[in-house]
Amino acid sequence: MDPLALEPYAARLRWRFPEAQPLANWQALFAAFLDELGWACTAAGRRVIGHIKGLALLPGGGFLCGSKVSPHYPPDMEISGATADSCAELELDLNVLVFGLPLSEAGRIVPEVGQAQALRWGAELEVLALPVPSGAEGSEAGSFSVGAPDRSPARAWPCRRSPRWVRPRAC
Amino acid sequence: MHLLLVTGFLGSGKTTLVIKLAQAATDQGRRVAILVNEIGEIGIDDQLMRQLDLNVWEMLNGCICCTLSADLVTTLQTLDQDYDADLAILEPSGAAEPDNILLALPYYRGRPLDSIRSVSVLDPLRLPELFEVLTPLITKQLAHSKLLLINKADVTTADQIAEARRIAAEVNPDARVVVLSARESLSPQMLAELMPWTP
Numbered sequence: 266m267d268p269l270a271l272e273p274y275a276a277r278l279r280w281r282f283p284e285a286q287p288l289a290n291w292q293a294l295f296a297a298f299l300d301e302l303g304w305a306c307t308a309a310g311r312r313v314i315g316h317i318k319g320l321a322l323l324p325g326g327g328f329l330c331g332s333k334v335s336p337h338y339p340p341d342m343e344i345s346g347a348t349a350d351s352c353a354e355l356e357l358d359l360n361v362l363v364f365g366l367p368l369s370e371a372g373r374i375v376p377e378v379g380q381a382q383a384l385r386w387g388a389e390l391e392v393l394a395l396p397v398p399s400g401a402e403g404s405e406a407g408s409f410s411v412g413a414p415d416r417s418p419a420r421a422w423p424c425r426r427s428p429r430w431v432r433p434r435a436c
Numbered sequence: 437m438h439l440l441l442v443t444g445f446l447g448s449g450k451t452t453l454v455i456k457l458a459q460a461a462t463d464q465g466r467r468v469a470i471l472v473n474e475i476g477e478i479g480i481d482d483q484l485m486r487q488l489d490l491n492v493w494e495m496l497n498g499c500i501c502c503t504l505s506a507d508l509v510t511t512l513q514t515l516d517q518d519y520d521a522d523l524a525i526l527e528p529s530g531a532a533e534p535d536n537i538l539l540a541l542p543y544y545r546g547r548p549l550d551s552i553r554s555v556s557v558l559d560p561l562r563l564p565e566l567f568e569v570l571t572p573l574i575t576k577q578l579a580h581s582k583l584l585l586i587n588k589a590d591v592t593t594a595d596q597i598a599e600a601r602r603i604a605a606e607v608n609p610d611a612r613v614v615v616l617s618a619r620e621s622l623s624p625q626m627l628a629e630l631m632p633w634t635p
């Protein structure tokens with residue numbers, strides 16, 4: 266694999282506790298998960314984290330998000346707009362962008378690290394099908410639909426393709 | 437419609453800056469549209485921005501500096517014709533090459549843009565490593581803009597900022613360099629520079 270190649274990996278992870286947990290616990294869990302993931306993704310070979318970013322929408326509104334950009338720095342975590350104090354289940358959308366990390370390896374590491382954290386925290390983890398994006402669209406036009414996982418071939422980044430654009434039709 | 441291009445490597449703080457700018461422009465009564473191009477199969481930034489009641493147009497499954505450049509042009513035209521945006525903030529993916537994005541703009545057929553501005557965001561915590569390992573991409577991102585923002589001033593040391601300044605000056609000696617923390621409030625001078633109507 267080209268050491269500079271970027272094979273984006275994404276997953277939706279459902280975490281479930283037997284009882285509702287304060288949001289501070291959720292934040293600590295996701296911070297520990299992102300932190301461990303950062304180390305695991307860069308453990309072998311010369312790899313560089315672009316970012317490992319996760320977002321969980323909170324029940325009733327608001328979100329919990331986190332970003333890990335280097336194994337040497339803790340993840341940056343934020344809770345915003347929360348209306349509930351606690352919950353028993355959250356879904357974490359995760360994008361893993363690590364230069365030099367093959368997609369297949371990311372697909373192995375993420376569930377492994379997630380399961381280890383779930384065990385440590387007394388939670389259950391389920392890896393869900395990914396939402397299928399529908400291209401460019403505005404907020405007012407709705408969001409993507411949920412369907413079968415998109416397993417299209419990995420793309421190489423940064424871009425090495427020639428720019429392509431189409432002339433709009435003349436009025 | 438003014439167009440503001442916010443570039444920078446993954447994790448440099450582009451999204452945080454874009455949110456701050458969009459909220460400031462909205463507070464000033466302006467109609468703001470954000471175009472987000474993310475790498476990956478799940479759009480996280482756009483979900484986050486929607487949670488903050490910002491109007492987001494996401495472009496997934498490609499890169500606006502190459503495979504999605506046609507989509508960028510048509511989306512800009514839609515924003516001009518149907519949404520009547522005062523400001524379109526374009527946040528390319530952190531792996532995009534900014535110059536290629538600007539190459540698509542001559543194909544835009546909407547009303548003439550009032551202004552086109554560009555800013556590059558740098559992460560001083562990682563810039564030395566990224567510059568060494570991903571030299572071509574980082575060089576292009578630094579060389580592109582006349583305004584370079586060294587972000588994360590709240591969590592960096594003076595030495596790290598000095599090193600980021602040195603690299604920025606080496607690649608783009610003509611650029612103006614500003615140190616800030618996009619997480620904190622933006623100065624009136626910065627808002628005026630990036631949003632031209634600001635008094």
